[in-house]
Amino acid sequence: MAKGPVLIDLEDAPAPEQGPEAAAPVPDLDVPPPSGQAMQTVATLTARQPSRLVKWFWGLLLSLLGFAVSLAAWDFVTGLITRIPVLGYIVTVFMIAFISVLLVMGLRELAAFSRLKRMDVLHRAGEAARSSGDLKAAQTVVDQITRLYKGREDTRWGREALAEKGVEVLDGDALLDIAERDVLGPLDAAATREIEAATRQVAMVTALVPLALADVATALTSNLRMIRRIAEIYGGRSGTLGNWRLTRAVMTHLVATGAVAVGDDFLSSIAGGGVLGKISRRFGEGVVNGALTARVGVAAMEVCRPLPFAVQKRPSVTGVLSRALTGLFGKED
Secondary structure, X not given: OOOOOOOOOHHHOOOOOOOHHHOOOOOXXXXXXXXXXXXXXXXXXXXXXXXXXHHHHHHHHHHHHHHHHHHHHHHHHHHHHHHOHHHHHHHHHHHHHHHHHHHHHHHHHHHHHHHXXXXXXXXXXXXXXXXXXXXXXXXXXXXXXXXXXOOOHHHHHHHHHHHHHHHHOOOHHHHHHHHHHHHHHHHHHHHHHHHXXXXXXXXXXXXXXXXXXXXXXXXXXXXXHHHHHHHHHOOOOOOHHHHHHHHHHHHHHHHXXXXXXXXXXXXXXXXXXXXXXXXXXXXXXXXXXXXXXXXXXXXXXXXXXOOOOOOOOOOOHHHHHHHHHXXXXXXXX
């Protein structure tokens, strides 16, 4: 048997009949596109209108519980005063302080509803002045906006510019344009940053936390906080009940208009959702949930803003999502 290397003559080997380019393409995985299930659930929960029977049920239940608790507290305090007068009077002081705090909270909620109503009236007046082009109506709206933001440092430059330029303006639309650009411009930027932060949080938790219902809880709390902050930025600070009412109004509008539906046109506008959905189901859901959160934020801006968007460009969902994910996965320049 011969020892040493074995040489194979490749010249006699048959040449391959086909190249790599003739190989069959890799079949696409049958992965359903992301649907943004967390935001769909949040929108359904918050936009759902309870029936009259359910309202009566909860109203009567809370009334009975309140009556029972009040009666038990009264019996406890009076009995304690009979047995140990000093402790009874101390508990009475605590009860009075507690009731006073409840009254203050109730007054704050009423004030919050009043602010939201005032913002809604101002928004409607701005729409009417814009459509009519009446200078006097525009001046009335601008005066109300100036009083609304009086004393706020973030609108001081805009109010001064509006007062300086508004004297020479003789057109209603031009006056509203100045107010929207100079006074509301910085507020729009602040509201957009809030939307980007909420979008980033919802997308990150959905993509990275595999716990059941964690994405739904995060989406709900993030959207509630975002809507409250947007209302505060535009001057319509809302309490707990006012914030829930405002959130339900925003979600009801989005559900009625189909803005929370995830269709092919929506996925094509945020191509990252479809691409990531084929790579990772969780990351695809994160992108879509973030995009739906951005939609909710833009709708909240339209509801809370004292003037409708005209000269200022309304933030786009794609732009908000792009900046939010850039801040999440990379460093911004």
